Amino acid sequence: CSLIRKLPNKESASVIAAFRKLKDGMFRGCFSRVFLSITTDNGSEFSSLSELEKLSHTRIYYAHPYCSGDKGTNENHNGLFRRFLPKGKKIQDYPVEHISRVECWANTLPRKILGYTTPEECFREEMLAALTA
Template sequence: MNSGRTYLWVESTDFIAYADEQILRLHQSPDSVVGTAKVANLFPEKRIPCTKTLYNWIDKGFMETQNIDLVLKVRRKTKSTKIRKNKTFLGNSIDLRPDCVTARETFGHWKIDTVVGLKSGQDQVLLTLTERKTRFEIIQKIEGKNALAVQSGIENLQEQFGQFFKDIVKPITSDNGVEFSTLSACLDDIVDVYFTHSYSSWERGTNERHNGLIRRFIPKGSTMRHVSRMHMKRIENWMNQLPRKVLGYKTPRQAFLDETASLLAD
């Protein structure tokens, strides 16, 4: 008989309060909350639910957090893996990219993308760069979705990293947008650049996820000119301080600093 059964959520009020705080104020995902709590031993192990259970508690209304508050509720869609031939040649195909880049085993491999506000062509845009191994994110505001503006963003990045640019930035992967048409020439003899196939969004999964996180704070249709540099940096810092399951619940910032410290030690 289960008449004396005590439910886990009844015994885990301290964890629930902690989870509500992390999700509602710091915008963390339920999985990162559970993983961080376990790794840091914040509560007795038997008081920490699995990720699926935490989602169930949210669904059933046991928490202050509601589904609408979640950063991203994963929806898996079947995607076509048919590869279409690029209509224009911007540089090396992703097919030529070293296997170690795909495996995310080596630090310094980046993906570059843009996030658009208004589609009028007269608005500023965000230039994003994501380091593949650590998921570290860099966000810059540039003057438009064009090659000259992207080139200016790359020059800012070179200035930011200084003499360590070639150590921190190795291959860069881009899509075939016209704004990246001079990327290979801009980085010639400095960094290898590779381009994904047209209409192949699955080759840009990290970009798609990170852009989705940015959209939580800057919805589609918002003008980027009204996004202050401080607000942009708050978004960047939040993304880099979000514990990730793929990093053993380290934050991208922690993982990035560990990698750069190893470079300085060599």
Template sequence: VFQTITSDNGSEFSELTQAIDCDQVNVYYTHPYTSSERGTNERHNGLIRRFIPKGKSIDDLDDTVVAYVENWCNTLPRKILGYQSPNDRYEQALATII
């Protein structure tokens, strides 16, 4: 489903290339402290922050609140996706591999 993965240099991504088939997915690493290299990700984080302030633990939220935010983000049309939602694009990608 994913054509590329762009990660920062955090330890959680240290073994990423061993975990996926790099012949099928291109993996890119950003430079340290340059969140601008992950612009779409940073934009998405900003959308989440409309509902969940930075520093607030998701563990403290009711599951229905988290599900609402998740659904809102995944059904919001995005300019970068040709004004389709992430859900729309995901369904299209799945249809091509099933």
């Protein structure tokens, strides 16, 4: 399941603030059970994610440079998003409602890798399992 957030800029402080907001808001009390690990690329905007390891039990992994195969599912999701949020265009130019529709569309699209269930269905199952564990 994908969570798309509109950030004020591409600085690492904005990224860590968004993760803190998820941790203390939407996933309060269960963040570490829902997000066992996060894999990202080596962009400077992700350089502070090691702070997230200190705030939770979530492990942070960085993909090898120029190895998109390290995070293949993420790259596939990005391809879906680029249908509606083209590369080179500023996400700031899009209203939050448009971004929310893209997120909803992507999360309700059945995927072969998930046995033709949707990411939303799988996420809901995993959330229930994490909350009852």
